[in-house]
Amino acid sequence: MEASSFELWLSLIRPTLARDEIKSTNRKGTDPIEPENMLQMTLSWLAGGNYMTIRGLAGMSPSGIYGCMHAVMDAICHCPELRIHSPTESKERIHDLAESFTNISKDGVLTGCVGCIDGWLCHIRAPSTNEVPDVAAFFSGHYQKFGVNVQAICDAFSRFTGYCMNSPGKVDGSIAYKKWSLSMEIMQLPVCFV
Incomplete structure (x- = not known):
């Protein structure tokens, strides 16, 4: 640092x-x-x-x-x-984020991008039946580990602008993304933004 x-x-x-x-x-x-x-x-x-x-x-x-x-x-x-600010917080924020991606792209070809989204399985110990009703839901067959599905979005400078941890490890990343409230806000952005 x-x-x-x-x-x-x-x-x-x-x-x-x-x-x-x-x-x-x-x-x-x-x-x-x-x-x-x-x-x-x-x-x-x-x-x-x-x-x-x-x-x-x-x-x-x-x-x-x-x-x-x-x-x-x-x-x-x-x-x-230090609070994380949503990419869809305001029209000004949406335009600032898109401009940042355009500025860092070669010849300004990346336009209308407000964030980069990715998922990650946060490994956890196996929860007990006292903690969750369905222990098996937290087991990821792909990674062969127990975990929580984490979805996150960042800006052009790799700063987090949103995150979601509401799906157990068994849930596929695309489904976990759809369960995230931000996914609906992103879908409602004007056509020129992605």
């Missing part, structure tokens, strides 16, 4: 992560953990780092690092600037 990207992300969630210095000192006898460190530890963990190594470097307890990571994830999820 570029340093400028880290700083931008931090600027968006810093107000939510700021801790009261007096309360922290009174409660723990130490200064509060800085938002920079909170974000860095969370990103390290999300990138596949071992939480024991990360917490050891930060001098935190296991519960402390999990509390830190949950605080960062909550801040990210509740930040309006």
Whole structure:
């Protein structure tokens, strides 16, 4: 990650992560953990780092690092600037998305495209009969694994603009797409958009 990207992300969630210095000192006898460190530890963990190594470097307890990571994830999820915006949110958005695809295509030949859609089987453990009525519905014969069918759409810069996880692994991707509410919105776009 570029340093400028880290700083931008931090600027968006810093107000939510700021801790009261007096309360922290009174409660723990130490200064509060800085938002920079909170974000860095969370990103390290999300990138596949071992939480024991990360917490050891930060001098935190296991519960402390999990509390830190949950605080960062909550801040990210509740930040309006980081919210995923639907490709069909407004006419202006539709035109901006289509223009982006035209601009990145060779000689501007890709016109009217508002997103790229793909599916993925998110592997899960086999659910129990207490969790779902039909355990077999989550088994994908193609992948020979239990999972949830995920459909997603992105813009010309590979940023997600929508996603859906409402189908078990047994369901074919084309059917899962049709069950997605965004599929109906896409079908209602003007003829010049796809």
